[in-house]
Amino acid sequence: MKIRHGQFLLVAAAAIWLAGCKPASDSGATGGDTIKVGEFASLTGSEASFGQSSHKGTQLAIDEINAAGGVLGKKIQLITEDNQSQAGQSATVVRKLISSDGVVAMLGEVASSRSLEAAPICQQSKIPMISPSSTNPKVTQVGDYIFRVCFLDSFQGGKVLSGFAHDTLKAKNVAVLKDVKSDYSVGLAKFFTEGFTASGGKVIAEQNYSSGDKDFSAQLTAIKAANPDAVFVPGYYTEVGLIALQARQLGLNVPLFGGDGWESPVLVSIGGQALDGDYFSTHFSPDDTSTNVQNFVKHFKDKYGETPDSMAALGYDSALILADAIKRAGGTDGQKVRDAIAATKNFQGISGVITIDENRNASKPAVVVTIKDSKIKFVETIAP
């Protein structure tokens, strides 16, 4: 018995060794007639709705690019891997995409924590990585091969939302209700608080919840007792709809406001009338009548049967910018593509006009919208 087990172990080890003994594939290989681009996203698991959205947008972009002839005469092959919303898996799949699949660039992820997991690997392998919607500043600080096509939470929280609260809402005392399980929410809350207090406002109450929670009455009752002028809810649409409903039920009638995590058709379907008079900042407004946005919405609906949300729009833009950069670089050499992405200026994306700044973040305006009669209405644009 012992010998049989030992032999099995030996054979298994040998098999793994042999499987692994491939030369580390050189990035930028232009051999073959396709350009391989890797994508990692949370297609299943607790954050599947975000990953699926982002992936649908990315896939649509790639399909459209290929239908129009591809890039530099070659079709783009999008290789997507699922990280199941689990920590540790992004690192694994990104390694696989780079070492085994030989991708020349990486698209992903929505969640900053998962982007932070993958970024050092891409940086080390000199594979340019574009995150569609990770808003934590640390992501692009990992290295010069890491980019993002969305604005930062320091901009969204520190300038846009705190400015909006102070100047437009004229709020002096604000309560904050954040999602303590989400790095996005925690980060956005921190930047908002810094910006708001710096401009003279006060955060008079701070309450927490966890993504997945459904009952917020305890937190909202405590907030109501503190009597704020407005409530900042930097969370995701999955909870905000219910928060709005319960807030109004409890008689908390001051405006609620939040960030781009609110953006989704699901928000209004759940929150309904309770959301009237609330505000949030986002990347693009579905009211935008420009042709390319309307085309995007139409094609997305045709292909997937649903209206795109901001993660889909950003996923779409990340793919477009990558393809454009490859074209400008004249090839898939890692260094050249990286430089081309860094040089992106005034790119007409679906989520706005994108310029990549010297910190490899997207310098683009944010849009503040309000909700009335279950419809989203544009309020103002705030430029960086």
Added chain:
Amino acid sequence: MNIRHAKTVLLGVLAVFLVLSLFASRINGYWLNNLYDIGIGIIMAVSLNLINGYTGQFSLGHAGFMAVGAYTAAVITNQFGELNVFAESGVFAVALFAGGLAAALAGLLVGVPTLRLRGDYLAIVTLGFGEIIRVILQNMDVVGGARGLSVMHGWTNLFWAFGLAAVTVYVIASLVNSTYGRGFIAVHDDEVAAEAMGINTTKYKVTAFVVGAFFAGVAGGLYAHSKQFLTPSGFGFMQSITFVVMVILGGMGNTIGVILAAILLTLLPEGLRLVSGIEHLPGIAAERPLNWIGETRMIIYSLLLIVLMLTRPQGLFRLKKSPLAKH
């Protein structure tokens, strides 16, 4: 396992992997990472086997101990890691050991209150402890909370991963096969009888938790320096379940079986990933015809779990009679 040869085998394994780790750059990064995961998985499974398999305490919170070890080791190397190459190994060893100790302390905190609990209750309480650890870490801003902790030094390599796995197996197997170790099995079989025979069941149960937690903490440290990024959500219930399945699959109390199960279950998701990524099958026109496997991977996994329990609950790899033959 024959103890006389065990020490030689241990030293042999350590030497082999020390040499192999020098050639690591020849291996595809993805597979190298898988190998580290296997080493870490072996440590987690074997350490859990001591608690679940040999001592019969059903623990569903093992990932919590891993988290404590991971964060502790990461904080230490982040603080003290900027030294010359020779001192690196030293710092790493100290960090891993410290992680293990911190986890062992957590194991003590979990083991003592749960002494009187059995079966289902014990399972839920250990699950609860695992969740409490996760929530605490999530709210500790000093280690990043929900935003995660970056680990600056990726020092895990083949020598550390498999060397420590070998040490874990050696220590635990020696412990259980000693005369002292028979106590664990006595507690597993019939606690009341064991007490009646003068065996201090409290001491054994707590020892199982503490030793098991220690090695889980070491594995956590290795994990931290392999993935180089930690978030509390990565050490939740799902992670604990994975290790429990390894122990069940291998056959509770069957060390070799558990090692094989750890290897199998670490490679299974990657295997399924490979299969689902196959570009073309003969006779089918569509590209990536098996892609649905990727989307349904977790469904397949849970079905496998059910089928396994229905058909072969004694584990896949139990070939010879184990000391726990009653079950």
Added chain:
Amino acid sequence: MTEFLQQIINGLAFGSILALIALGYTMVYGILRFINFAHGDVFMLGAFAGFYLAPKIATLIPLPSILGGLAVLVASMVICAALGVLIERLAYRPLRRSPKLTVLITAIGVSLFLEYTGQFVFGAAPKKFPQILPVYPIAKIGGLSLNSNQVIVLGTTLLLLFVLRFIVLKTKMGMAMRAVSFNPEAAALMGVNTDIVISFTFALGSALAAAAGILWAVNYPAIDPLMGILPGLKAFVAAVLGGIGNLPGAALGGIIIGVIETLVSGYVSSTYRDAIAFAVLILILLIRPSGLLGKKEVEKV
């Protein structure tokens, strides 16, 4: 004072749904000595059954209405009862003689299977649960808020509690259930068809889970395939708190957990809300493992 009263109301409202879920848990455990990990997922399926049935029922009976809401409730209870029997037949019955651990793992497998299949079939994004019952605000005095949906939950929980007690204590099937819970082999020897009793128990437990799912969705109208995990765990804690196997205990436990969670969340810190239920569990198991209303079980050697 208003704040405190409102928090108490909040706690009672939330707690009564936990109580409803806990009833199903405790009943199955009481009869079969088995924690049905998948209970929270049957709860989820009940909500989704309601989601898909509501439009169909609306063509016969206009929604929202009391009759329509009742129809949706009963329909999904029936569906989930059938599902519960199916799960028992396929996954748990073959393991009746197996060690407890094996069945526990299988239950975990079933739970995961339902969650991931749910994500695959229904999609992972939350869906809006349609309004099936008319809503009336009940109390608006002194700034307090309470609506009819919350009262309905409390009322339904109490009603089902009495119905269950009636079934278990006063009917023949109930007697059979109690017999099986004391000693399955002896019960079989006395002519009780244990298979039928167990199937019935599961059907009943699943129907309760479905009812809880519908009422939950009525109060918190965002449903998703993973919605049952946390409520399921909290309800289990509630059942243990009240004394597992004890029906009024489960209801009491649910209310207590709801109130404690709400008060700690509102007054101390909402950061650790999730961990509160587990802390309560650990405390109760340390101090009084038989629960508040349970009786001390002497361990026979």
